[in-house]
Amino acid sequence: MSARGDRGSAGSSARLLGLGPDRIAGLDIPGRRRPTRRYSLLALTHNRTILAHRHDRPPGNTPATPGSAPVSARDGYSHGLRIGCVGFLNAKPLIHGLQTALPGAELHLDAPSALLDGLEDRRFDLALCPVIDAQRAATPLRLVPAGGIGCDGATLTVRLFADRPFDQVRTVVADPDSHTSVALLRCLWRARYGVDPRLVQPAAGAKPLDPLGTGAHAALLIGDKVVPELERLPEAQQLDLGDAWKRHTGRPFVFATWMARQDTQLGDAPARLAGLLDRNLAGLDTLIDRYSAEHGWPTDLARQYVGEYLRYRVGPAELDAIAAFYAACADAGVIDRVHDIPVDPVDTPAPQGEGASTA
Secondary structure (H helix, E strand, O other), X not given: OOOOOOOOOHHHOOOOOOOOHHHHOOOOOOOXXXXXXXXXXXXXXXXXXXXXXXXXXOOOOOOOOOOOOOOOEEOOEEOOOEEEEOOOHHHHHHHOOHHHHOOOOEEEEOOHHHHHHHHHOOOOOEEEEEOOHHHHOOOOEEEEEEEEEEEOOOOOOEEEEEOOOHHHOOEEEEOOOOOHHHHHHHHHHHHHHOOOOEEEOOOOOOOOOOOEOOOEOEEEEEHHHHHHHOOOOOHHHEEEHHHHHHHHHOOOEEEEEEEEEOOOOOEOHHHHHHHHHHHHHHOHHHHHHHHOHHHOOOHHHHHHHHHXXXXXXXXXXXXXXXXXXXXXXXXXXXXXXXXXXXXXXXXXXXXXXXXXXXX
16 A cells, blocks of 8 residues: 655755755655754745745744753653644554654644644644644744645545535635644635635534535535545535645645744654654555544545545655745735744655555
């Protein structure tokens, strides 16, 4: 079983300053050890470069001050790391076996939208955050591309369900679990239809698609909760946002990646996480057999979803896609401007074995 599009390695991070998208796409250097300095992620879109300098950051988004206590590192990696992650099926390749890969680490599962709070209030040292959170955080964050959740086309579980043609959708009940998916919807609607949909929260206790026909034109759902709704509406009334982004930009998309505060020492924990991901992708069938029923997925569909729809490695093409997304968010008014985000290099071997091919 191959994880679709999992080419390159997290160690292929590039200094994006001054590089256009054509050059970034060629920086595939699997297996090479990277220097220990950090790199900056700048928004690059089409033929223009948006330079976001550190002095442009809003109040509260300035570099960390001395005196903030980092996690202590010994024996090559940070012991006692507190790690936040989502509990969805799609995260299992990133976290299954984590306590073995990082002895002493604490794993905390929460909704995607809650993970940023855990980093900012220092309950977590590392978290799998929605990528848009790095632009909105009051605390300076950095990307740690030891793994993420993305796609190169359809994603299956980030989906808009509408009761009318998409060009008539103006009001959307938005899943509160995701920040990135809501931002992506706003970017796509601004680009496709020139409008910003009105977003409303679902009523307490409401089923995912109950609002349709009662005022809302569409509902945006993410994660495992999408599966039971796939048959509720005809396919023509469903829009996969990963597929829509691919058609619009020609790029992959990254919904979430590991992030840390800029003052947190991680040692070689990122490399250990990248190695864990490689091992889990190589044993994907076993992983799916273990977790699919627990998350309400038919096993065959879960295997197709995790093994073919999703991509988990964050290399140069994915960093370029994140930068393009940030630029689109600024253009659509989702964020005021693009802020410079540091990107950690991650030493990891080139992908090997089952689950790591570029199918």
